[in-house]
Amino acid sequence: MSWPLWAQLLAIAACGAAGLTLTRSLFAADATRAQLGLEVSRGDSLLHRTPAVCKLLGLLALAVSAALLPPAGLSVPGALVLLLLVAARLPLRAVAARAAELLPLALIVAVGALLRGDPVLFVATLGRALITVAAVVALTLSTPQPEILRAARRLGLPAPLVEIIALLLRYLVVVLDEANRLALGFSLRAVGPRDLRLARPLGRVIGALAVRSLERGERVHQAMLARGYDGTWPALQRAPAPSVAAWLGCGLFLSPLLAALSYWR
Amino acid sequence: MHLPDGFLSAPVSTVLAAASFGGLGAAVRRSRPAVDAPVVTPLLGVAAAFVFCAQMFNFPISGGTTGHLLGAALVTALLGPWRAMLVMASVLLVQALIFADGGVVALGANLFNMAVAAPLLAGLVQGLVQRAGRQARWTREVGLAVSAWLTVQLAAACCAVEIAFSGTAPLAVVLPAMLAVHAVIGLGEALLSVAAYRVVVGARPELAGHERPVAELATMELWRLAAMLALGLLVVALAFPYPDGLEWVAEQQQFGHHARDGFAAAPLRDYAVPGRPVGSGFDWFGSYLSAILGAALCGGLMRWLGRAGRQAPDDAS
Numbered sequence: 166m167s168w169p170l171w172a173q174l175l176a177i178a179a180c181g182a183a184g185l186t187l188t189r190s191l192f193a194a195d196a197t198r199a200q201l202g203l204e205v206s207r208g209d210s211l212l213h214r215t216p217a218v219c220k221l222l223g224l225l226a227l228a229v230s231a232a233l234l235p236p237a238g239l240s241v242p243g244a245l246v247l248l249l250l251v252a253a254r255l256p257l258r259a260v261a262a263r264a265a266e267l268l269p270l271a272l273i274v275a276v277g278a279l280l281r282g283d284p285v286l287f288v289a290t291l292g293r294a295l296i297t298v299a300a301v302v303a304l305t306l307s308t309p310q311p312e313i314l315r316a317a318r319r320l321g322l323p324a325p326l327v328e329i330i331a332l333l334l335r336y337l338v339v340v341l342d343e344a345n346r347l348a349l350g351f352s353l354r355a356v357g358p359r360d361l362r363l364a365r366p367l368g369r370v371i372g373a374l375a376v377r378s379l380e381r382g383e384r385v386h387q388a389m390l391a392r393g394y395d396g397t398w399p400a401l402q403r404a405p406a407p408s409v410a411a412w413l414g415c416g417l418f419l420s421p422l423l424a425a426l427s428y429w430r
Numbered sequence: 431m432h433l434p435d436g437f438l439s440a441p442v443s444t445v446l447a448a449a450s451f452g453g454l455g456a457a458v459r460r461s462r463p464a465v466d467a468p469v470v471t472p473l474l475g476v477a478a479a480f481v482f483c484a485q486m487f488n489f490p491i492s493g494g495t496t497g498h499l500l501g502a503a504l505v506t507a508l509l510g511p512w513r514a515m516l517v518m519a520s521v522l523l524v525q526a527l528i529f530a531d532g533g534v535v536a537l538g539a540n541l542f543n544m545a546v547a548a549p550l551l552a553g554l555v556q557g558l559v560q561r562a563g564r565q566a567r568w569t570r571e572v573g574l575a576v577s578a579w580l581t582v583q584l585a586a587a588c589c590a591v592e593i594a595f596s597g598t599a600p601l602a603v604v605l606p607a608m609l610a611v612h613a614v615i616g617l618g619e620a621l622l623s624v625a626a627y628r629v630v631v632g633a634r635p636e637l638a639g640h641e642r643p644v645a646e647l648a649t650m651e652l653w654r655l656a657a658m659l660a661l662g663l664l665v666v667a668l669a670f671p672y673p674d675g676l677e678w679v680a681e682q683q684q685f686g687h688h689a690r691d692g693f694a695a696a697p698l699r700d701y702a703v704p705g706r707p708v709g710s711g712f713d714w715f716g717s718y719l720s721a722i723l724g725a726a727l728c729g730g731l732m733r734w735l736g737r738a739g740r741q742a743p744d745d746a747s
Contacts, residue, residue: 232439267434286598290598294435297436297534301530313527323455326523328475329474337483340480344486364617364622369626373633381476382473
């Protein structure tokens with residue numbers, strides 16, 4: 166508790182830098198399709214068959230209750246998420262890959278918690294982050310992306326945003342391939358000093374990517390107009406309302422959260 | 431800079447989510463080319479894919495650390511602030527809900543930092559610089575550079591204030607740390623953005639014509655951007671009068687002597703409605719009433735600011 170302020174700042178900055186370097190060098194290299202988790206598991210389980218609207222709301226309920234529960238109560242949403250992952254036979258390594266990106270922030274929080282002499286703070290913060298990560302992985306690995314979009318539309322996300330996201334997801338792989346080609350060329354050409362002076366050539370590469378993307382966007386727009394696009398997206402209508410049985414099942418599954426919230430308050 | 435869950439308390443997240451949704455609602459309305467026409471989504475969708483990929487290029491900062499582009503200022507320069515808000519928001523939504531990058535409860539705060547406040551500030555700064563320089567060509571690049579550095583600083587500062595007000599870390603520690611680190615990252619952001627912008631303007635000047643909304647921002651536009659930004663920042667700064675982080679600093683400095691209670695209950699402690707007895711350290715009714723009221727108020731105000739005076743369309747494409 167009695168560390169001077171400058172020492173705290175220094176320690177946190179050093180840990181942040183170390184954490185950033187560590188994770189970037191470990192995981193930034195292969196930001197490929199597999200790393201992005203663009204594959205949807207083809208499994209068939211109760212979780213896979215649950216309507217996406219219920220799953221989105223359930224994700225929200227899990228995350229919010231994790232934010233509200235005290236550290237001791239975090240075991241309830243944690244156990245629920247783990248149950249989901251295991252019961253739906255989703256790969257736990259996907260959770261691990263996502264969780265690895267939390268490492269630099271976790272280090273900073275760890276140092277902060279140590280300085281405050283409060284290890285519970287560290288565990289609770291990290292636990293809450295992990296619960297959300299695991300819940301999002303459970304959602305995305307058990308739900309086709311168009312389903313998620315239709316559910317988001319039903320839950321009130323504005324139509325233009327849903328359409329932009331649909332196109333973002335559709336063209337992400339295309340632009341990513343383009344970006345990888347540009348990055349390969351850049352890494353072969355760029356032999357200069359590895360510091361901020363690299364920003365200008367790298368900026369030109371990003372500019373080239375911007376030109377190619379915007380041109381592709383124009384072409385996509387023209388092609389859609391040629392096929393009769395009038396600003397509406399029949400494929401992205403609102404999801405139908407889930408059945409009563411789905412709501413009941415969802416509520417039953419999430420009822421421990423309510424119990425935990427009322428117990429710890 | 432994507433905050434995961436666990437760093438922000440529920441009231442902080444709620445109010446910031448409302449501010450973001452209000453701002454995004456305004457952006458949806460104002461990015462329509464004409465009153466009755468839909469938003470031109472195909473271009474924005476591929477632009478969002480571009481931002482997503484551009485954020486993956488790491489540039490080295492001396493000392494072994496790396497930073498990456500945020501992209502808000504660059505997209506604002508290319509598409510105008512309202513469309514940039516939509517692009518950045520869809521990138522953040524996908525990152526949070528599909529790739530688990532950034533929290534779900536913290537999504538509102540992340541949206542506010544990077545998809546609402548950043549494009550608003552970028553549009554404001556670029557508009558002001560271009561007006562000061564009488565729309566000369568150089569003002570675009572200068573405005574872009576300045577706004578790129580400022581957006582990164584603003585997002586980092588918002589991030590730090592939100593963390594501190596949630597009681598996760600003391601403001602005196604987290605704010606200088608975030609600002610110092612991001613001062614350098616912002617430098618990279620400025621250099622990268624200007625270099626990229628030059629390529630776009632050089633290769634396809636008419637593509638960069640989408641910046642017209644920024645160049646032609648009328649006085650009304652600028653004050654509206656400034657008002658929305660100021661309102662949002664006020665929400666971040668004032669909605670939580672007794673932040674736990676500040677209390678911790680006060681305790682350090684021997685100002686206060688009250689005992690610190692549990693981590694989870696602490697951020698909500700200062701929300702009691704007068705006249706209602708505070709129970710065992712937590713007042714559901716008071717804290718949620720004030721959070722919901724604050725959320726409704728600033729969400730509605732953001733929307734109103736974005737809606738008023740829509741007669742003049744942003745651009746004619």
